[in-house]
Amino acid sequence: MADLQALREAIIKGRRAEVPGLVQAALEQGANPQTLINGHMIEAMKEVGRRFEQKQIFVPEMMIAARAMQAGLEVLKPLMEQAGHAALSLGTVVMGTVFGDLHDIGKNLVILMLESSGFKVVNLGENVPAAGFVEAAREHQAQLVGLSSLLTTGDPYVKATVAAIKQSELAGQVKILCGGAALTPRFVLQECGADGYAPDAVAAVRLAKELLDLA
Amino acid sequence: MHTVIWSAKARVVIGPDQPVVIIGERINPTGRPRLAAAIMAGDMAPLQSEALRQARAGAAVLDVNVGVAGIDEPAALAAAVRAVGEVCDTPLCLDSASPLALEAALAAYPGKALVNSVNGEEAKLREVLPLVARYKAAVVALTMDGRGVPKDADSRLAIAERILDEAARLGIPAEDVVLDPLAMSVAADDSAGLTVLTAMQAIRDRLGVNQTVGAGNVSFGLPERPAVGAVFLAMAVLRGCTCPITDPTVWDLRRALLVSDLLLGRDEYAMGFIGAYRQHEEEI
Numbered sequence: 001m002a003d004l005q006a007l008r009e010a011i012i013k014g015r016r017a018e019v020p021g022l023v024q025a026a027l028e029q030g031a032n033p034q035t036l037i038n039g040h041m042i043e044a045m046k047e048v049g050r051r052f053e054q055k056q057i058f059v060p061e062m063m064i065a066a067r068a069m070q071a072g073l074e075v076l077k078p079l080m081e082q083a084g085h086a087a088l089s090l091g092t093v094v095m096g097t098v099f100g101d102l103h104d105i106g107k108n109l110v111i112l113m114l115e116s117s118g119f120k121v122v123n124l125g126e127n128v129p130a131a132g133f134v135e136a137a138r139e140h141q142a143q144l145v146g147l148s149s150l151l152t153t154g155d156p157y158v159k160a161t162v163a164a165i166k167q168s169e170l171a172g173q174v175k176i177l178c179g180g181a182a183l184t185p186r187f188v189l190q191e192c193g194a195d196g197y198a199p200d201a202v203a204a205v206r207l208a209k210e211l212l213d214l215a
Numbered sequence: 216m217h218t219v220i221w222s223a224k225a226r227v228v229i230g231p232d233q234p235v236v237i238i239g240e241r242i243n244p245t246g247r248p249r250l251a252a253a254i255m256a257g258d259m260a261p262l263q264s265e266a267l268r269q270a271r272a273g274a275a276v277l278d279v280n281v282g283v284a285g286i287d288e289p290a291a292l293a294a295a296v297r298a299v300g301e302v303c304d305t306p307l308c309l310d311s312a313s314p315l316a317l318e319a320a321l322a323a324y325p326g327k328a329l330v331n332s333v334n335g336e337e338a339k340l341r342e343v344l345p346l347v348a349r350y351k352a353a354v355v356a357l358t359m360d361g362r363g364v365p366k367d368a369d370s371r372l373a374i375a376e377r378i379l380d381e382a383a384r385l386g387i388p389a390e391d392v393v394l395d396p397l398a399m400s401v402a403a404d405d406s407a408g409l410t411v412l413t414a415m416q417a418i419r420d421r422l423g424v425n426q427t428v429g430a431g432n433v434s435f436g437l438p439e440r441p442a443v444g445a446v447f448l449a450m451a452v453l454r455g456c457t458c459p460i461t462d463p464t465v466w467d468l469r470r471a472l473l474v475s476d477l478l479l480g481r482d483e484y485a486m487g488f489i490g491a492y493r494q495h496e497e498e499i
Contacts, residue, residue, distance in 0.1 A: 059402035059436025102363040105403045105435075126363060152245060152282035153312040181246055187284060 004031075004040050011044035011072065012051075014064025019072040033079045038089075042118050045069055049113070049202040062201070063109070069116035089118060091212050094136040095146035096124030097180075098157040106180055106201075107148035113201040114146075114208060130157065130164035137165065137174050143212055146204070147194075149180040155187065162192040175211040179204055216390045218353050218425045218458075220276065223325040224304040227275050229393070229425045229458045234481045235472045236458040238308050238329075238427060239274030241265045242299070244283050251283045254291060259298035266303045272463035273473075273491060277303070278331060279320070280310035289319035296323045308355070308460075314342040321350040329353045329393065335360030335374040340381050347382075353391040354382070355427060358414065364397050368414035371396050375418050393458060394418050394426045398447065402436030408447065412454050419455025430461045430468060445471035452479070466495055 007022040009015075026036055048065040051057045093114055097107050104126050111121045122140050124132055137145050145165060149158050162176055178188040179198040188197040195211050198204035209215040217230040229236045242265050244251035253261045266277055279299060281291040292311055299307065309320040310331040317330055328350070333343040334357040347354040356378040358364070358371035365371050375394050382392050396414035399407040411433075415426055428451050434443035445467040448459055452475040463469045473491050476482040 058438055059400075060405070063403065102359065102361075104363065105400050109403060127361075151312060152284055155284035182284075184248065 004036075007036075007072070008040060008044040008047075011041060011065060011068050012047055014061060014068045016064065016068040016071045019068045020075045023072045023075045027075075027079070033076045033083070034085065037073070037076060037080075037118065041069060041072055045113075045117050049117075049205060052200075052202050059109070063112060066112040066116035070112075073116075090120075090209070090214055091143040092120045092122065092140050093144040093146055093208065094122045094124060094133065094140055094142045095148070096128035096133060096136075097126040097148040097150070098154045098161055099127060099129045100157055101149055101151050101154045102126045103148065103150040103180070106150065107146075110146060110148070110179065110198075110201045110204045113205050117205045117209075119144075119208065130161040133161050134164050134168050134170065137170055138168070142174055144175050144177060144208055146208075147176065147178045147180075149178065149182050152182045154180075154182055158183065158188070158194075159192045162194050166193065177204060177207055177211065216423050216425060218329075218390050218393055219327070220306045220329050220353055221326045222300065222304050222306045225306060227306050231419075231425075231455070231457055232481070233457070234476045234487060235452055235456075236275045237273055237463045237469070237472060238276040238278050238458055238460040239266075239269030239272075239305075240278050240429070240431070240460045240462055241269055241464065242277060242295070243280040243310070245280070254281050254295070255283050255286055257291075257294070259295060262295055263298055263302045266299045266305070269463055270303050270305050273469055274305065274463045276308050276329060276458065277305050278308040278310045278460055280331075281316075282311060288313050288316040292316040292320040293323035296320050300325070309352075314346060317343065318346055321346060321352060327352055329355060331355040332357050332395065333378060334358070335377055337361070340378070344382055344385050344387065347391070348385040348387050353393060354387070355393050355395055356382075357395045358397055358418075364399065366410065368396075368410055368417055371410075371414040372417045372421065375422060375424075379422060379424070389422070389424050392424055394422070394424050395428055395460075396426065398428050398430065398433045398451075400432050400435040401443075402434075408433060408450075412450055415451060415454040415456060425457045426455050427458045427460050428456050430459060441465050441467035444468050448472055449475045452476075470495075 010018040052062050114121050176194040177196040178194045185197040188194045196207040198207050279295050281295050308329040308331050311317050330352050332355040333339050358374045396411050398411045401407045430444040430448050433447045434440035448471045461468050473488045477488045
């Protein structure tokens with residue numbers, strides 16, 4: 001039997017160089033790619049999230065774990081695609097920092113965690129106008145839109161972006177998740193009418209799954 | 216080069232031959248719901264007590280930011296400037312993304328303020344620098360532009376040069392521009408510390424202007440945040456940071472700056488450090 005425990009440990013500890021070899025070894029011993037991802041690797045990332053939320057690990061440790069996970073997914077992606085499955089099958093997220101705001105660190109951290117948790121993420125970058133979110137969600141048939149806002153001056157743009165999505169034909173089809181230092185749950189949920197507020201990257205992953213009924 | 220700012224009653228000189236000037240960062244509602252609620256309700260008492268606390272902890276300048284969603288920011292910033300001035304003589308750094316709020320605050324401020332901030336974006340240069348020129352204020356200039364914060368030190372230096380050129384064109388002398396080469400999170404990018412320190416040294420060596428930096432971003436996502444911030448501040452002071460924006464009520468941060476002054480020959484007979492140590496011992 002393949003050493004799945006070693007694979008899990010290598011992801012949790014962020015040992016990026018070891019992960020592709022361990023994935024390859026598991027495949028050679030007959031492991032199913034889909035089971036590897038959903039049954040083992042994503043479970044390892046869940047454990048990373050749990051440790052982060054309990055403050056046992058810190059941001060850089062979470063990042064190297066996510067990168068180790070991605071190194072493993074790179075090995076599996078071509079196999080999944082050959083078999084006609086998307087490697088990242090939980091759903092598609094379009095994600096950006098709102099208009100007038102150039103902060104990218106928090107958003108990119110959330111993207112890294114979403115991708116390594118099984119989502120396909122389209123990164124819209126920073127300074128994204130409301131229409132940019134709507135168009136991208138439409139084009140990529142996203143199930144979830146993620147908004148990042150770090151400036152108090154960004155509040156009107158968060159509100160306008162949520163409103164633009166809700167006024168489009170996407171209303172009811174996509175969920176909207178917001179986060180960033182400038183935002184409060186009350187503003188996001190009550191005043192803007194978004195579906196979720198995430199205080200950090202791990203919460204963003206958990207909420208994304210809850211909102212899409214994947215939890 | 217000296218940047219001199221003043222309130223109605225006090226004057227502060229920022230320069231490489233002076234003790235580090237701490238710009239106190241605590242009058243800011245971002246991430247502080249109770250302060251935000253007080254500002255929204257027009258209750259200035261919490262701002263006044265933050266002002267006094269920071270002045271007592273060694274802040275020589277106070278940053279004032281009232282950026283709460285949905286507020287009438289010009290009126291609120293002007294009111295905050297007056298309220299802080301009632302209890303404390305410390306010169307102010309007027310902090311807003313809104314040019315209208317900056318203008319209202321400049322009109323309400325009896326002295327020469329530091330305006331926070333301009334950056335290399337065309338719109339910012341066009342909206343903020345003329346205000347700075349008209350009120351003969353000084354200004355904090357962030358080394359970023361419409362494309363964000365450059366990942367490399369040379370591009371940050373280039374933005375600094377552009378802002379100084381534009382300021383000079385409007386009659387704002389280089390000594391009234393305080394550069395901020397932007398400290399980013401080292402948790403997310405482990406080269407971020409070296410990049411900002413390299414930019415800082417280049418700006419000091421090539422342009423010779425005063426520089427500020429925030430110590431908060433650097434330690435985001437890491438354990439021992441005060442220690443990370445303290446070491447960063449000490450390194451920044453050595454590379455040309457003369458007026459960091461930080462929280463002087465965190466002893467690790469204040470102590471790092473006091474010791475930096477002492478080790479760089481800016482604290483005669485260590486009186487600044489010893490005095491602050493004694494005050495700290497009494498307070499804990």
